[in-house]
Amino acid sequence: MGALHSAVQxxxxxxxxxxxxxxxPLLGMQILHGDFASPNLLMxxxxxxxxxxxxxxxxxxxxxxxARIGCDPHTIMADGDWLTxxxxxxxxxxx
Numbered sequence: 001m002g003a004l005h006s007a008v009q010x011x012x013x014x015x016x017x018x019x020x021x022x023x024x025p026l027l028g029m030q031i032l033h034g035d036f037a038s039p040n041l042l043m044x045x046x047x048x049x050x051x052x053x054x055x056x057x058x059x060x061x062x063x064x065x066x067a068r069i070g071c072d073p074h075t076i077m078a079d080g081d082w083l084t085x086x087x088x089x090x091x092x093x094x095x
Contacts (some may be wrong), residue, residue: 037068066093 042050070086 036073038072041069062093064091 010077040051040053041048042052066089070089
């Protein structure tokens with residue numbers, strides 16, 4: 001019953017997908033770290049003090065890097081209001 005309910009609920013959201021996709025900015029590419037997740041960031045208060053990892057950066061979509069930071073399981077589970085934090089991250093990235 002749970003899986004059926006979930007499938008019905010998700011199917012009802014499909015009609016909204018086009019509007020959501022059309023509202024997103026164009027996918028841009030830049031040279032990215034590629035593994036910008038919480039274990040690879042050294043923080044000093046609320047600022048990134050250093051990025052650690054030893055793989056060379058490569059061109060990738062910006063959304064990949066943002067999702068690795070803002071949708072990290074540790075981030076999502078750490079605070080009940082992680083969507084507000086994700087919105088702040090997106091705003092800061094745009095600036």
